Amino acid sequence: MSINGSLGENQPQRRGRGRRPAAEVRRGIVDAAASLLFEHGMIAVTFDRVAALAGSSRTTLYKWWPSVGALAAEAYFAYVEHSLEFPDTGDIEADLRTQLRAFVRLMTEEGAGSVITELIGAAQNDPALRKALSATYSRPRRDLALAALRRARARGQLRDDFSLDIIVDQLWGACYHRLLIPDEPLTLGFADELVRNALRGAGTS
Amino acid sequence: MSINGSLGENQPQRRGRGRRPAAEVRRGIVDAAASLLFEHGMIAVTFDRVAALAGSSRTTLYKWWPSVGALAAEAYFAYVEHSLEFPDTGDIEADLRTQLRAFVRLMTEEGAGSVITELIGAAQNDPALRKALSATYSRPRRDLALAALRRARARGQLRDDFSLDIIVDQLWGACYHRLLIPDEPLTLGFADELVRNALRGAGTS
Secondary structure, rough: OOOOOOOOOOOOOOOOOOOOHHHHHHHHHHHHHHHHHHHHHHOOHHHHHHHHOOOOOHHHHHHOEEEEEHHHHHHHHHHHHHHHHOOOOOOOOHHHHHHHHHHHHHHHOHHHHHHHHHHHHHOOHHHHHHHHHHHHHHHHHHHHHHHHHHHHHHHOOOOOOOOOOOHHHHHHHHHHHHHHOOEEEEEEOOOOOOOOHHHOOOHHH | OOOOOOOOOOOOOOOOOOOOHHHHHHHHHHHHHHHHHHOOHHHHOOOOHHHHOOOOOOHHHHHHOOOHHHHHHHHHHHHHHHHHHHOEEEEEHHHHHHHHHHHHHHOOOOOOOHHHHHHHHHHHOOOOHHHHHHHHHHHHHHHHHHHHHHHHHHOOEOOOOOOOHHHHHHHHHHHHHHHHHOOOOOOHHHHHHHHHHHHHEEEEE
């Protein structure tokens, strides 16, 4: 471990010792934060520990992230991003089912569930984390889903007389509900029924 | 008020010094906890402060509640219970709309939103609170909704081929989603569209 410097110190450039590009340093920090977050939870994500693991200075971390929550939110998003791409086959029901199933698997089989519930939980008492979570995670995810829903509406697959936003709450929101208030389990079958009911309705009339 | 005895009372009666019935003492404590919770948030709900406000001893509180979270959950439920009765007019769409609107009003206009999000947030890192919240609040609420949905299915108003539980997640879960991850506002119009989509579907086919 060779951590250079510490809090509040403006270090001169070191010479003769190749300096890593900022993007690479940043990625290393986010990776280190993600590995602490997914292995040990939010409690392990401190600027000290992340800096030590990434081989960066705390000064660098303070410069880029206003709070450790903001760093944790970005780390979470970087870790899950690849699992949450939105398919576009032209069949909105199939695409929603594929995406929601991927989300459920990520939460239940790939360990993201306990991390995101901890982040959302902590965000209730931490406005900076709430803002970071929205900016780096929930808002972009919502926008991706909305774009797919808009295309489906343009293809005539969705009614014209309601706000598309509510589908996000009825599908992903319903899953978060089972994660955060775990009275019933989050399963793939649940995801399938959600998609079907959201599109076809639960009523008989 | 003359409810005699109840919970945990194995003590000899004190003589010559009017002793309040246990149910009355308990209600006084829950009321005190609710008033701290709704005025100042979870941080104000400590056994010390509740005991002082209720004129009870901490010993009594420790005897009845395993944690301050459990007391807060019970206080929350006692406070909101009257607002959340489930109507039964025979028309499930109308009844769901009435109930969901009452829930939205309670959250947004009557101050319960910030309290329940704080409780759910804290529950993510507090298994005792999670258990108390489920036992005193979310599970009984879910069961009430399920009973209404079962009656509607028996009347032929809901399809037979899905788990009724998911309606709870698609309606109330969607509302909690907007409370806990507030990218979009929780409104009465949102509640109305949720009910309509859940029953009639958002799709055109």
